[in-house]
Amino acid sequence: MVQEQKTSRIKQILIGLVVALVSVLVTVLLLEIGVRLVMSPPYAFDENSTDVHTLNYLTCDPSLGWLGQPNFQGIIDSPVFRQELRTNSQGMHDTEHMVDKSANTFRILMLGDSFVQAFQVDESETAHQVLEDSLNARYLDKSHQFEVLSAGALGWSNGQQLVYYREFGRSYEPDLVLLMFFIGNDFKDNLPGNAATVKGFNCYAPYFAVCDGQFQADPLTYAPGISDLANNCSPARRSLINVLGWLYQRSRLYQMIDPVLVSNFPRQVFGQGLITPLLALYTPNHQYELEYTWQVTEDTIAQLQQEVEADGRQFAVVVINPEELFNLMLLRPAERENLVNQSPDLAEVDVTQPNRRLSAFFALHQTPYLDLMEPMLAKQRAEGIPLHLQGDRHWTVEGNRFVGEVIAQWLAENDFLP
Numbered sequence: 001m002v003q004e005q006k007t008s009r010i011k012q013i014l015i016g017l018v019v020a021l022v023s024v025l026v027t028v029l030l031l032e033i034g035v036r037l038v039m040s041p042p043y044a045f046d047e048n049s050t051d052v053h054t055l056n057y058l059t060c061d062p063s064l065g066w067l068g069q070p071n072f073q074g075i076i077d078s079p080v081f082r083q084e085l086r087t088n089s090q091g092m093h094d095t096e097h098m099v100d101k102s103a104n105t106f107r108i109l110m111l112g113d114s115f116v117q118a119f120q121v122d123e124s125e126t127a128h129q130v131l132e133d134s135l136n137a138r139y140l141d142k143s144h145q146f147e148v149l150s151a152g153a154l155g156w157s158n159g160q161q162l163v164y165y166r167e168f169g170r171s172y173e174p175d176l177v178l179l180m181f182f183i184g185n186d187f188k189d190n191l192p193g194n195a196a197t198v199k200g201f202n203c204y205a206p207y208f209a210v211c212d213g214q215f216q217a218d219p220l221t222y223a224p225g226i227s228d229l230a231n232n233c234s235p236a237r238r239s240l241i242n243v244l245g246w247l248y249q250r251s252r253l254y255q256m257i258d259p260v261l262v263s264n265f266p267r268q269v270f271g272q273g274l275i276t277p278l279l280a281l282y283t284p285n286h287q288y289e290l291e292y293t294w295q296v297t298e299d300t301i302a303q304l305q306q307e308v309e310a311d312g313r314q315f316a317v318v319v320i321n322p323e324e325l326f327n328l329m330l331l332r333p334a335e336r337e338n339l340v341n342q343s344p345d346l347a348e349v350d351v352t353q354p355n356r357r358l359s360a361f362f363a364l365h366q367t368p369y370l371d372l373m374e375p376m377l378a379k380q381r382a383e384g385i386p387l388h389l390q391g392d393r394h395w396t397v398e399g400n401r402f403v404g405e406v407i408a409q410w411l412a413e414n415d416f417l418p
Helices: 002-038 127-138 158-167 235-250 252-256 258-264 277-281 288-310 323-329 333-342 344-348 353-364 373-383 397-413
Strands: 058-061 065-068 073-077 082-086 105-112 145-152 176-182 195-198 201-204 314-320 369-371
Touching (some): 058 195, 065 201, 105 158, 145 158, 235 252, 314 353, 323 373, 353 369, 369 397
Parallel strands (some): 105 145, 105 176, 176 314, 314 369
Antiparallel strands (some): 073 082
16 A cells, blocks of 8 residues: 555655646747747847848858858948858858869869958959969860869858868868868857857857867867866767857757857957957967867868878968068057057067967978968058058958969969979
8 A cells, every 4th residue: 555655655756747848848839939930139230230240141050150151242341341142052152163073173172261252352353263273274285274272151160170071161171171270260269168159049050079188189168157167078078068059059049048158158268458459469378278279270170181181182271360460560660669658569489489389380390381361461561552452451352363373383383283
C-alpha cells in the first residue's frame, strides 16, 4: 500500500513537471509569435534607406554571420561617395564565377573584409579586378588565364574568412589563397561579439577560442549574454554557447532582448581609455584582451594557412594599414609635434609596432607576405594623390588600382605565377 502511494506520488510529480514544461513552452511560443507579428526590430531600420550604415545589401547567414545579398542591385549612399552596387549569385562584389575551373586557368581566391568588398568603387575598379586584369595583360599569348575571386564582406573577421574557405572557398579550387589582412580592425573583429546590424537585427560572427594556449579549430556560434573570452573552453560550456547561438539565430524573442544583453554584458575589447582603441596596437600595452586577440589572430591565420597548404594550394598574406597611420606619417614634423601636444596618447606611438610583430610571425610560419605600407606611402609622397577616401578610410579608385598593380608585380617577382 505504501509502495503504491509512493509510486502514485512520483507519477503526480512527473505529470506536474510535464504540465509545467508544456505551459512554459506554449507561453514562449505565444510570445515568439506575438513578437514576430507586433514588434519592430530592436535596432533602427529603414527599408527604403540607401545610407551606407543601414547595411541593406547584407544578409544574415547561420554559419558565416553575414555576407552580401546574392544578386543585389542598388545604390549605396554615404557623405563621402555614392556608388551603384551589384553582387553576384554568391553575394560578392564581383563578376560571376563558375565553380569548375577551366584548363590553363590560374585562380586566386582573395579573402578579406570591406577592402576586398570595395563597394566604394565600381566592380571594374576594385583591387581584385585590377589584379586580374594586370595578370592577364602579362600573358598576351593567352597561354594562361588568370581569375581572381573576391571573397569579402564588410566587417568580416579572420575567423569568418577561415569558415568561408572551409565551406565555399576550397570548392573553387584556387591555386593561390590571398588573405588581405587589415590591421585597422581585424584584431578587434576576431574577438567574440563581432556583429553586423542587418534589417534591424544583429547578426553575430562565429568566433574561435584559445584554451590553455591551444587554438580550438571548431568555431563557436556567438550567443549574446554568455559568450566571453574567459569561458569558451569546457565541452559543456562550448555546447551551451552553440545551442544558445543557434537559438538566437532563429528566435525573434531572443533577438529582441539583444540590446539589453549588450548593455549588461558589453563586448570585451582592447584599448579602453585611449582616444581610439586602434592606438593599443601602436603603443606599449599589455592588456589581457590585446594579448588574447594577438594569439587568436595569429592562430587563426596559421590554421587557414595549414588547411590551404594541406589542399595543395599556395597561401600568402597582404597587410593593409589603417588610413590614420598614413595621415600621421604624412604630417610635417611641426604638425606632428602639435598633434602630440594636443593628444598625449600619441607621444608613445610606434608606427611599425604591429607590422614588426606580424613580420616575425610570418617568418616563423614561412608565410609569404606583402606589407602595403611602404609602397603606398611612397606613392602618396611622390604624387600627392589621395589613395584613401577622406572620411571613409577605404581606397579611392586610384588606391584600388595601385594596390592591384603592386600585388600583381609582387606575385610575379616571387614566383607565384605559372
